[in-house]
Amino acid sequence: xxxxxxxxxxxxxxxxxxxxxxxxxxxxxxxxxxxxxxxIDDVPSTEFPYLRPSAWLWYSFWRQRHGxxxxxxxxDYLEKAATSEPYRYRLxxxxxxxxxxxxxxxxxxxxRPSDAERWLRRHINRAVEGPLDPFxxxxxxxxxxxxxxxxxxxxxxxxxxxxxxxxxxxxxxxFDAIGVxxxxxxxxxxxxxxxxxxxxx
Amino acid sequence: MTFTLAMTPPRxxxxxxxxxxxxxxxxxxxxxxxxxxxxxxxxxxxxLAIKYMPxxxxxxxxxxxxxxxxxxxLGFTWGTGVYVTPLRDPLSTALYGRAGIVAxxxxxxxxxxxxxxxxxxxxxRNWLENQPTLAAALLTxxxxxxxxxxxxxxxxxxxxxxxLFHPDEIDRLGWYTTPADCWMAVADWNxxxxxxxxxxxxxxxxxTVIVEEEFEADVPALTRSPYFxxxxxxxxxxGLAGRIKTAxxxxxxxRVGS
Numbered sequence: 001x002x003x004x005x006x007x008x009x010x011x012x013x014x015x016x017x018x019x020x021x022x023x024x025x026x027x028x029x030x031x032x033x034x035x036x037x038x039x040i041d042d043v044p045s046t047e048f049p050y051l052r053p054s055a056w057l058w059y060s061f062w063r064q065r066h067g068x069x070x071x072x073x074x075x076d077y078l079e080k081a082a083t084s085e086p087y088r089y090r091l092x093x094x095x096x097x098x099x100x101x102x103x104x105x106x107x108x109x110x111x112r113p114s115d116a117e118r119w120l121r122r123h124i125n126r127a128v129e130g131p132l133d134p135f136x137x138x139x140x141x142x143x144x145x146x147x148x149x150x151x152x153x154x155x156x157x158x159x160x161x162x163x164x165x166x167x168x169x170x171x172x173x174x175f176d177a178i179g180v181x182x183x184x185x186x187x188x189x190x191x192x193x194x195x196x197x198x199x200x201x
Numbered sequence: 202m203t204f205t206l207a208m209t210p211p212r213x214x215x216x217x218x219x220x221x222x223x224x225x226x227x228x229x230x231x232x233x234x235x236x237x238x239x240x241x242x243x244x245x246x247x248x249l250a251i252k253y254m255p256x257x258x259x260x261x262x263x264x265x266x267x268x269x270x271x272x273x274x275l276g277f278t279w280g281t282g283v284y285v286t287p288l289r290d291p292l293s294t295a296l297y298g299r300a301g302i303v304a305x306x307x308x309x310x311x312x313x314x315x316x317x318x319x320x321x322x323x324x325x326r327n328w329l330e331n332q333p334t335l336a337a338a339l340l341t342x343x344x345x346x347x348x349x350x351x352x353x354x355x356x357x358x359x360x361x362x363x364x365l366f367h368p369d370e371i372d373r374l375g376w377y378t379t380p381a382d383c384w385m386a387v388a389d390w391n392x393x394x395x396x397x398x399x400x401x402x403x404x405x406x407x408x409t410v411i412v413e414e415e416f417e418a419d420v421p422a423l424t425r426s427p428y429f430x431x432x433x434x435x436x437x438x439x440g441l442a443g444r445i446k447t448a449x450x451x452x453x454x455x456r457v458g459s
Contacts (some may be wrong), residue, residue: 001256018274019258025398065397084313086346093350097394143354144207178331179210188207 004035004047011051015058028066038069043079053081059093070098070117071078079123089140092149095120096141101148120148124155134163135170142174153190168193206358208331217314217324217359224315228365231383232308234289238446247305249449250285250385250403251410253293259300262408268399269304269406271389275345279316279364279386280352283400286384291410291442291448292457293382294374296425301410303449304403307311317383328355353395362402363387372416373424376435399432409449412436413459431459 010027014021028035043056051059057078060071075095082088095101100114113121127134134156141153160167168189175185206214235248252269273281286293288303295301303318316322329335329351338347364386371378389396389404415438416425436457448455 015275018270018272019255021274022258022270084340084343086343089334089337089350090346102392143333143350145208145354174333175207178208179212180207184207 002047002050003034003048004043007034007038008050008055011059011062013057014062015055021062024062025066035066039063039066042073043071045073047076048077051109053078054087057087057090057094061090064094064098070095070100070116074121079126085136088136089143092123092137093142093144095123096144096146096149102146120152121155124152124159127156127161128163134160134167138167138170142171150192154176154194157192158195204235208333209328209403210331213324213327217328220314220318220321220324221359221361222316224313224318224321224365225311225334228308228311228363229312231287231289231365235287235442236446237305238443238450241284247307249288249303249446250306251288251291251294251445252283252285252302252304253410253412254298254300254302256298256300257350259298259302259408262300262302262406266406268401269302269403271397271400273397275349277349277386278352278366278369278384280349280356281395281397282386282388283403284384284386286382288442288445290382290384292377292412292418292436292438293368293379293384295377295410295414295457296370296416299412299415300408301445301455302406303409303445307405308363312360313363313365314356314359314361316364316366325355355433357394361388370425373419373426374430374435376430378415384429401451407449408454409422410445410455410459414457419456421453427459429459 007024007027010020010024012084014024028038048056054073060074060078063071075091078091079088081093097117098116100116101120122135123132126132127137138153138156143148157164157167157171171192172185172189175188176182209217235250236246238246242248252290254381259322262425269283269285271281271283277284284294285304291301314321314325329338332338332351332354334347334351338344341347355361359415366384366386367380367381368378368384371380387400389398389400389402402436413431414427414429416427418425436459441455441457445455
């Protein structure tokens with residue numbers, strides 16, 4: 001029987017109740033085969049119906065915490081279901097804090113992009129070309145504020161076509177309101193406005 | 202380049218750092234009042250904390266165990282962390298379960314944010330004002346998602362190991378929890394981020410307190426009421442912390458009547 005069909009009721013309970021989450025943790029500590037199927041293996045699309053998209057997103061964080069790789073088969077499915085801002089925000093947080101992105105520097109990520117990096121590039125493109133909102137993405141990237149998210153912001157700010165000028169203006173206004181030193185702010189804008197490939201020079 | 206602190210006005214950074222510096226000194230009194238009775242295995246007296254949980258989950262703490270669990274669901278006041286009270290306030294969170302798990306902790310080097318102080322709460326609100334997702338946190342139905350993460354980001358940005366705060370949930374009769382109690386949200390770290398799973402900040406966790414009373418969240422869940430209240434008054438608190446310390450040292454149990 002499907003591991004997810006078995007685990008789905010417990011995953012649903014664990015989302016809102018940390019004591020059920022303890023049961024879920026215990027279940028994979030006691031059963032190595034189950035751990036492999038829930039934490040390590042990719043998730044076949046045939047399993048998707050067993051949980052709602054928001055539960056899959058919670059599961060993806062749970063799996064990440066247990067040292068598993070991002071379930072790439074799920075990411076596009078999760079993105080399609082992301083009809084609310086907090087959902088999109090948490091999906092971005094999931095990817096931008098994943099160790100497969102954090103462990104490489106920006107140049108390595110571009111030269112040898114991981115699956116997460118490739119998904120992120122596609123995600124940014126969907127903000128540049130639609131249907132995602134590039135301004136919301138910029139706010140989320142700033143909020144997450146990891147090295148990878150700032151690199152992603154650089155990609156956004158240099159590829160956003162008709163939105164580039166407005167995004168930069170919003171960025172400048174944001175930090176100006178905070179009172180960031182103008183010289184420092186100028187340096188950031190100059191760096192973030194440079195096409196990412198220029199960093200290798 | 203990192204923008205984690207760049208979104209905070211420099212003066213506010215200084216004020217928050219100052220608050221952390223002052224709070225760390227002020228925590229010493231609480232630690233002193235929560236010290237165990239005798240030296241532990243390491244030879245020094247460590248402060249004790251207590252966490253209450255339903256009996257179902259406590260039996261595992263009678264022997265070797267993997268420690269206290271880091272709470273990460275949305276309902277926790279200061280975000281992801283281990284929620285305990287110093288043993289100085291031994292019954293303050295008994296409304297969450299009948300089983301009191303006592304554990305040692307070592308606060309040396311901790312960076313502490315004392316949210317019991319209204320000035321510090323104002324600093325946090327000032328910090329919030331500059332966060333890119335604040336509008337979504339205030340103006341949408343999904344406030345709890347964003348606010349949970351913002352608390353975590355604040356603690357990560359300033360590498361705060363422990364937030365002290367007054368109870369924001371009190372038993373309906375006020376017999377177990379008092380507004381002046383001190384609750385702690387303690388961080389574990391995974392690099393620059395808050396960790397989840399089992400905490401390494403607390404050691405030698407052991408079931409030590411068994412409370413006769415049991416509570417249920419009222420509807421709506423603004424209070425928690427006791428099922429029994431058998432004696433018609435709260436449990437005697439005089440000397441309780443000392444008896445719990447002794448029970449922990451002796452490997453026995455302290456039973457608290459309803």
